[in-house]
Amino acid sequence: MYLPDFDYHSPESIDEALSLLANLGSGAKVLAGGTDLLHKMKQGDLAPKALVSLKGLDKLKGINYVEGRGVVIGALSTQNDILYSEVLAKKYPSVSHAAKKMASNQIRHLGTVGGNIVNAVPSADLPPILIALGASITLVSTSGKREMALEEFFVEPASSVINEGEILTEIVIPDGDLTGSSYHKFGLRRSGALAVVGVAASARVAGGVIEEARIVCASSAPKVIRTPKAEAFLAGKSPAPEVLEELQAIVESEVRPRDSIRGSAEYRRNLAGVLAKRALVDAVESGHGLPAED
Numbered sequence: 001m002y003l004p005d006f007d008y009h010s011p012e013s014i015d016e017a018l019s020l021l022a023n024l025g026s027g028a029k030v031l032a033g034g035t036d037l038l039h040k041m042k043q044g045d046l047a048p049k050a051l052v053s054l055k056g057l058d059k060l061k062g063i064n065y066v067e068g069r070g071v072v073i074g075a076l077s078t079q080n081d082i083l084y085s086e087v088l089a090k091k092y093p094s095v096s097h098a099a100k101k102m103a104s105n106q107i108r109h110l111g112t113v114g115g116n117i118v119n120a121v122p123s124a125d126l127p128p129i130l131i132a133l134g135a136s137i138t139l140v141s142t143s144g145k146r147e148m149a150l151e152e153f154f155v156e157p158a159s160s161v162i163n164e165g166e167i168l169t170e171i172v173i174p175d176g177d178l179t180g181s182s183y184h185k186f187g188l189r190r191s192g193a194l195a196v197v198g199v200a201a202s203a204r205v206a207g208g209v210i211e212e213a214r215i216v217c218a219s220s221a222p223k224v225i226r227t228p229k230a231e232a233f234l235a236g237k238s239p240a241p242e243v244l245e246e247l248q249a250i251v252e253s254e255v256r257p258r259d260s261i262r263g264s265a266e267y268r269r270n271l272a273g274v275l276a277k278r279a280l281v282d283a284v285e286s287g288h289g290l291p292a293e294d
C-alpha cells in the first residue's frame, strides 16, 4: 500500500497547470483531493509519472451566485464546501443534501466535486442532482475552452469525454424555473457507503400539476442516466398514487443495473423505481428542500 514514485507539480495558475499537462502528456494526472487517485495508485491500478496538483489554484474554489449565470461551483470545491455552502442552502439545498449523504467527514473534507465528476463512476452522488438541475460544466486546455451539459460528459464506467490535458474548472447550475428538487440514496450503511442506487428528481410545478420533471439515476446503469420515458410521462400529471405507481414501473423499465456485491440487478431495478417515487414527491412537495425524513 505504498505510493509508487512520481514527480509532483504544484502550479500557481491555471495556465501553468495547463502548460504542464500539455508538456507532460499521457504520463501526467491531475490531482484534486486525491481520495480516488491516490487510492488507485496505492493499489497499483495506476502509476502516473507525474501529478499536477490543483490545490494552489484558488480560482477553482468557491461557490457563488453570479447574476445572469446562476450558481457557479468551482471544481475544487470539496464535498464539505457543498454541504456547508450558504449559497446552495438558499438556492438548492438538495445539492448540499446529496453531499451530506457522501462518504465520511474526512473524505468530504478532501474529495472535490470536480473529482467526483471526472472519476465518472456510475455510483457518484453529485452528478445525479446536478444533472437534474440542468448543470453545465466547463473544460479548459491549452487549445481553448468548451462548455457542455453535465449529462453529456459521461460515456461508460470510468470513462468520459474529457481529453488528455483538460481541466474541469467549474459547474454551473443555471437560473431556471424549476420549483423543487431532491436526492434519495440507498446505501448499505447510513453513512460512508457508496450508493446501491441513488435517484435525483427535479420538477416545475404549477397549480399542483407537474409541467416538467427530470428523474436521474445513479448505480442503475453503466453511467448516471436520465429516464426520458418517465420524464415525458410525468408532464401534465399530479403526483397522485396511481401516477407514482406507473412512474415506478416506467423507471424500472428504463434502468439497466447489473449484479454486484452491493445488490442484485433485480433488487436495484426495484430500488430505482421506489426511490424515483420518493424523490419526485419530495421535489414536488418540499421545493428544493430536504426530504421529509431528514
Ligand SMILES: Cc1cc2nc3c(=O)[nH]c(=O)nc-3n(C[C@H](O)[C@H](O)[C@H](O)COP(=O)(O)OP(=O)(O)OC[C@H]3O[C@@H](n4cnc5c(N)ncnc54)[C@H](O)[C@@H]3O)c2cc1C
Binding pocket: 029, 030, 031, 032, 033, 034, 035, 036, 037, 038, 039, 054, 075, 076, 079, 101, 102, 103, 104, 107, 110, 111, 112, 113, 114, 115, 116, 117, 118, 119, 123, 124, 125, 126, 166, 167, 168, 169, 192, 193, 194, 195
Ligand atoms: C472511503 C471513501 C468513501 C467514498 N464515498 C463516496 C460516496 O459516498 N459517494 C461518492 O460519490 N463518492 C465517494 N467516494 C469517492 C470520492 O471520494 C469522490 O469521488 C471524490 O469526490 C473524488 O474527488 P477527489 O478530489 O478526491 O478526486 P481525485 O482522487 O483527486 O481525482 C479523481 C480523478 O479525477 C481527476 N480530476 C480530479 N479533479 C479534476 C479536475 N478538476 N479536472 C480534471 N480532472 C480532474 C483526477 O485526475 C482523477 O483521475 C468515496 C471515496 C472513499 C475513499
